[in-house]
Amino acid sequence: MDSLDLVTEDDLRPSPDRVPRPVHSERLRVPGWWWLVLAAVTALVVAVASILGAPWWLWLLCVVVPALFAWLFVTVGRESIEVEADGQGGGTLYAGRARLPFEAIARSAVVPATAKQAAMGRQLDPEAFVVHRGYVPTMVIVVLDDPLDPTPYWLISTRDPEGLAAALPDTRYS
The missing domain is CATH 1.10.287 (Helix Hairpins)
Incomplete structure (x- = not known):
C-alpha cells in the first residue's frame, strides 16, 4: 500500500491556521x-x-x-456580540443567539450615535434582524448578500463599532 493512500487522524483535523479564533467579543451590559x-x-x-x-x-x-x-x-446585559475568523477569509458573526457566516456578508458600516434614531426609526426595514440596546449609543449595520434569506441586513448595538466593523469582511465605514 502506498503511503499516499493512507489517511491519518491528523489529515482529518483542521489545520491550525483554519481554526476559528475570536477577533472581537463584547457583552452589552447595562451601564x-x-x-x-x-x-x-x-x-x-x-x-x-x-x-x-x-x-x-x-x-x-x-x-x-x-x-x-x-x-x-x-x-x-447578557447579550453578547462575537466575531470568529479563521484567518483565511472565513468566519462567523454571533449576535445573541443568531449566527451569520462571513459568506453571507456583503459589507458593513458604522452607524454613529447621530444616525441611530433614523436607523432604528423611519429607515428601519421590517425584515431586518436587530440586536438593540437603548443604552448603547452606536451600532453597526451588516448588509447581507444571500438570495435565500429575506433579511436585508443586521443592525447591531455595539460599544466598539470600529472594532466590530474591522473584524467583519469587506468593511466600509460610513
Whole structure:
C-alpha cells in the first residue's frame, strides 16, 4: 500500500491556521451607573421605611423590587456580540443567539450615535434582524448578500463599532 493512500487522524483535523479564533467579543451590559442608582434608591427607601416604622409588607417590597430590577439588569446585559475568523477569509458573526457566516456578508458600516434614531426609526426595514440596546449609543449595520434569506441586513448595538466593523469582511465605514 502506498503511503499516499493512507489517511491519518491528523489529515482529518483542521489545520491550525483554519481554526476559528475570536477577533472581537463584547457583552452589552447595562451601564454601571444604573447599579449605583438602584443601590441609592434602595438605601433611600429603606431609610425612609425605618424612620416611619413601616409595616411588614413595605419591608417585603424593599427587598423584592430591587431584586427584580437587579434580575432585569443582569438579564438585559447578557447579550453578547462575537466575531470568529479563521484567518483565511472565513468566519462567523454571533449576535445573541443568531449566527451569520462571513459568506453571507456583503459589507458593513458604522452607524454613529447621530444616525441611530433614523436607523432604528423611519429607515428601519421590517425584515431586518436587530440586536438593540437603548443604552448603547452606536451600532453597526451588516448588509447581507444571500438570495435565500429575506433579511436585508443586521443592525447591531455595539460599544466598539470600529472594532466590530474591522473584524467583519469587506468593511466600509460610513
